Structure formats: structure tokens, C-alpha cells
Ligand SMILES: Nc1ncnc2c1ncn2[C@@H]1O[C@H](COP(=O)(O)OP(=O)(O)OP(=O)(O)O)[C@@H](O)[C@H]1O
């Protein structure tokens with residue numbers, strides 16, 4: 001055995017042919033384990049590892065949350081009173097800082113009297129997983145406190161429509177403008193310097209202006225999403241368009257394409273998959289402007305729900321709302337990614353990180 | 358006594374071929390072409406006073422050291438770049454800007470990734486206003502010709518490098534150009550695929566009415582394909598010699614070991630790499646003391 005490496009790979013081929021020929025027999029032959037490194041730049045992982053890591057990425061933060069919530073020796077800075085004892089201002093169910101509880105306790109030990117009882121607990125703003133889990137359901141079934149207020153699902157839907165219109169209107173103008181900027185130097189010089197300037201102005205700064213012009217209802221909210229998305233969108237799309245290989249345009253010119261055909265038959269189809277990817281990322285940004293937009297004028301949508309629930313100290317509902325936003329975002333993006341693969345069967349750039357096994 | 362060098366000795370067959378060739382119309386005429394680029398600290402002269410003519414159905418290869426302006430020349434012929442001075446005429450008409458009468462095959466893969474092989478080949482035909490059904494039919498004929506009928510509905514990313522270049526050739530020819538310009542089209546291919554592609558190209562060229570200008574930096578390729586070879590020299594890019602290849606057609610691999618081929622090869626080799634003597638002052642080359650054989654390894 002002078003060359004262990006060579007013999008190992010030989011064994012492997014034997015195993016491979018044996019197992020394909022006869023599935024039943026493959027159990028008897030010891031499999032040769034090939035070392036598969038985890039950290040190689042730009043090399044994808046096996047399907048199994050992808051799945052495991054994907055699940056772990058959610059499991060890790062959940063685990064931390066579980067540990068902090070259910071292990072009394074981790075954090076738990078407060079004491080929840082179960083028996084007020086002889087402390088005048090203690091009430092059952094009340095939360096109090098650990099130091100305060102201990103000093104009152106010590107006072108009673110020296111002066112005599114009924115001792116208060118309590119258990120370690122986390123602040124109200126960190127509900128335990130099971131509380132949030134119930135809230136995920138009950139937040140939908142709880143009737144609003146006042147007749148005029150919206151149910152949870154109504155607030156949620158309202159938020160989604162605001163995002164939809166803000167993002168759609170922005171894209172209807174921003175995508176064509178971005179493509180033109182990326183294609184024609186003249187358009188780029190006319191538009192981009194101003195857009196570069198404008199994009200540094202924070203969208204929320206236009207809130208008061210938007211309300212003054214557009215009223216207090218949905219229009220100014222849509223406008224904020226629009227302002228927040230549009231300027232970035234033009235620049236991002238222009239840059240993506242510029243990355244199209246010039247040789248493709250030159251090839252089309254030698255094949256007799258007219259100027260207009262170069263735009264519609266080469267540039268646009270050439271950048272479409274990348275534009276689609278850009279839009280998916282930009283849609284995520286639009287959500288970050290939602291919270292600002294919904295605080296403008298009359299507070300509305302999911303933001304209204306969250307602030308309202310925080311005021312009532314129903315933090316489990318706040319968490320439930322946040323988690324649902326996350327789920328909506330994740331699910332839309334996964335759906336869009338899947339649709340993208342269907343729309344652009346020739347697009348390979350999405351596969352780079354995909355499984356190699 | 359003045360002996361004719363071996364590479365200029367033509368058999369009667371070969372001489373007759375060149376005689377008929379030169380009687381054909383001039384397809385491409387290049388007159389006093391110069392091109393300089395302005396860069397941050399002055400100008401670079403890529404081409405200086407280049408003149409030559411290509412006859413109808415001629416296969417001309419262009420060879421020369423790296424940076425001598427081969428790509429610049431072919432891009433000017435294609436109309437993708439403008440000459441600083443001089444004229445390019447196609448069938449007597451001055452060229453200005455790209456057009457479907459001059460097809461081009463690039464060194465990099467330039468198939469449209471969003472189109473199938475068939476749609477790629479149809480691209481030029483559709484630009485010419487050919488109806489969809491007719492364009493499909495014609496495209497399929499070209500795809501058959503390059504032997505890729507089984508791959509008509511594949512996307513470019515599903516093809517090998519050699520297949521991609523075959524589609525690129527079909528795509529360029531389908532647009533019915535008068536002349537096909539090729540800039541190191543097989544440069545990225547391995548030797549075996551390359552040899553196959555050369556035979557393919559000669560076979561296609563033999564069967565249709567097309568004139569070819571083909572750039573390469575590979576001596577064997579230049580000789581194997583060409584009727585005449587345009588040898589350029591660098592700094593500035595000038596025509597050094599226009600060589601009539603004495604190898605008879607049809608070309609076979611076995612000819613590469615025979616005198617006409619070898620003498621041509623040797624001659625061009627000397628043109629491109631002139632012998633360097635110790636005293637020559639080569640700018641940019643660092644002279645080093647050679648390490649003796651008796652030196653102990655130091656690592
Ligand atoms: N756009 C440009 N701007 C400035 N200089 C250029 C430009 N294009 C080419 N050149 C210069 O012109 C000269 C010729 O370049 P060219 O690409 O035509 O060479 P080449 O013969 O094709 O070389 P290679 O065999 O390496 O492809 C080079 O010195 C190069 O630096």
C-alpha cells in the first residue's frame with residue numbers, strides 16, 4: 001500500500017458500479033468515505049448539508065430564545081410576585097427588579113413579618129416562545145377593542161396593499177428609466193447625477209410634505225414607499241444593465257440589428273434575469289420603509305397594530321406580528337425565486353451556490 | 358545567384374489556383390488604414406498605413422505578434438471601430454458602421470444566452486425581415502450544416518465551447534454576409550477540437566460563396582486554412598508580408614509534415630520571432646545571470 005490515496009479512489013469506483021448494478025448488495029460493501037471539506041470558496045454544498053444548515057439557521061436563534069425563556073438561571077432579571085407578604089406595594093402578578101425584591105426581603109427578615117414570595121422572570125417585552133405561539137393564532141381571532149379598529153388580518157392586508165402599490169408604481173417608472181440609463185450615456189448623464197443626490201435624502205423626511213400634498217390616508221404612505229424605493233431602483237437597475245456584455249451588442253450590430261432592436265431584442269432580454277433578481281432584493285427594502293410610511297398621517301396597518309399592542313403591553317402579539325411579516329417576506333421571495341427559474345430557463349447565475357452532489 | 362525561397366515555389370496546380378483567384382472581383386479593399394488610440398499620456402498607434410485586398414471566395418488569415426493590432430483591424434473592417442485615416446471598401450462601397458454584409462465571429466462566446474440555438478441562428482434573418490417560418494427553415498439548414506441539428510432547441514449554456522462557436526458561425530452565415538470576419542474564433546478551444554473546427558470551417562467555406570478574413574496567432578492554423586497570409590508586425594502595426602501559401606487544396610493534416618507547409622511555417626516563424634542576439638537591447642526585458650548546473654538547491 002504505497003499509495004493509499006489511489007487505492008481508496010479505486011475502491012470507490014468499485015463500490016459505485018456494484019451499487020448501481022445491484023441495489024440489494026450495496027449494503028454488504030463498506031462505503032469509502034471521501035473527505036468533503038466545508039469551507040472552500042465558491043463551492044456549493046451537498047443537498048443534505050444545504051438542508052441541514054438551512055434548518056440550523058432558524059434553529060440557532062430559536063434555541064437561544066428557548067434557553068433564555070425557560071432556563072431560570074439565564075438572564076431573568078425580574079421577580080414575578082406570587083405572594084406579596086407584608087410589603088405594602090407588592091401585588092400578586094407584579095414584576096419587580098431582583099435587587100428591589102431582595103432589599104425588601106432583607107428588610108422583612110430583620111424587622112419580622114410575612115415574607116414575600118416570587119419567581120424569577122423575564123421582562124414583559126420578552127415573552128416566552130409558547131406565549132408567542134399562541135398569539136400567532138389568537139391575534140387573528142381577537143376582536144379589536146373598538147368597533148372602528150381593524151382586525152389583525154385587516155391591518156396586515158392593508159400593509160400588503162400599501163407595499164404593493166408603492167413598489168409597483170416605483171417599478172413601472174424606475175425599471176424602464178434604469179434600463180435606459182444603463183443603455184444610453186445621454187440618459188444616464190441627464191438623470192443619474194440628480195438621482196445620486198436625491199437618494200441620500202431620507203424618505204421619511206418627505207412625510208410631512210406628502211401628507212400636506214396627498215392628504216392623510218393611503219396616498220402619502222404609498223408615496224413614501226415610492227420615494228424610498230425609486231431612486232435606489234434606478235441606480236441599481238442602471239448598474240445591472242451596464243454589466244451586460246458589450247460583445248453581445250456588437251454581435252447583434254454585425255447581424256444587422258437596428259438601434260431600437262438593440263434595446264428591445266438584446267439589452268432588455270439580456271438583463272431580464274438580473275433585473276428580476278434586483279427587484280426581489282428591492283422589494284425587501286420596500287418593507288423597511290413600510291413602518292415609517294404607516295406612521296404618517298393616520299397610523300395604519302401592521303404598524304398601527306404593533307404600536308397599539310405594545311401600548312397594551314401585549315408583547316406576545318407584537319412578536320407574532322413581527323414573525324408574520326418575516327414569514328410573508330420569506331415566502332414571497334421563495335415563490336418569486338421559483339417563478340424566476342420558470343421564467344428564465346437559460347439563466348445559470350442562480351445555480352452557482354447550488355448543490356454539486 | 359538569387360534562389361527562390363522554398364515557400365515561394367508553387368506547383369502548377371497552386372499557381373493556377375492563385376491566377377484564377379486574382380482574376381475574381383475584389384471583395385474587400387483596405388487602403389492606407391491607420392488607427393491610433395489616445396490614452397492618458399499620449400497616443401498609441403495600433404495600425405499604420407495598412408493596405409491589402411481580398412478577392413471573392415478567398416480565405417485570408419492574419420497573423421502577427423500579440424498587440425500588433427489584429428483585433429483592431431478586424432473591428433474596423435466590421436465597422437465596430439473607426440479608423441483614424443484610410444478607407445475600407447466592400448465590393449467597391451465604403452464601409453461606415455457595422456452591417457449584416459460583414460458577419461463576425463468573436464473569440465469570446467457571444468451567442469445570446471436567452472435564445473435557443475435555432476433562435477440564435479434566426480436572429481440575423483429576422484433582422485433582414487425574413488418571415489418567421491422561412492427563417493426557421495433556413496436556420497435549420499445552417500444548423501444542419503454545422504452538424505448540430507440535435508441541439509437546435511438547446512440553450513447556449515448547454516453546449517460545449519466548440520459547439521458554441523459552430524453555432525456562432527452558423528448565426529453569422531445565416532445573415533448572408535459577403536464576408537466573414539473571424540477574430541481568433543478557436544482560440545479558447547483545446548487542440549483536438551480546434552483541429553476539427555478547422556476542417557469544419559474549410560468544408561463550409563468550400564461549399565458556399567463566402568470570403569473569409571481569419572485572425573489567429575497560431576502558425577499552423579494560419580497556414581492550414583489560408584490562401585494567403587497577411588503577416589503584421591508590431592509597434593506600429595504594419596503589413597510585413599503577404600504570403601501565398603504553396604500548399605495545395607484540399608488541405609489534409611498529412612500535408613503539415615511536407616515541404617511546402619514546413620518551409621512556409623519556418624519563414625513566418627522567422628518573421629514573427631526574429632532571432633535575438635545577446636547584444637540586442639530589448640526594452641523591458643531584464644537580463645539575468647543564468648544559474649549554473651552545480652548550484653545547490655536552496656529550499
Ligand atoms: N480601446 C483601446 N484603447 C487604447 N488602446 C487600445 C485600445 N484597443 C487596442 N489598443 C491598443 O492597440 C494595440 C493593438 O491592440 P489589438 O487588440 O488590436 O492587438 P491584437 O493584435 O489583437 O493582440 P492579441 O493577439 O493579443 O489579441 C495594443 O497596443 C493595444 O494596447
Ligand SMILES: [Mg+2]
Nearest residue numbers: 427428429540
Ligand atoms: Mg486580439
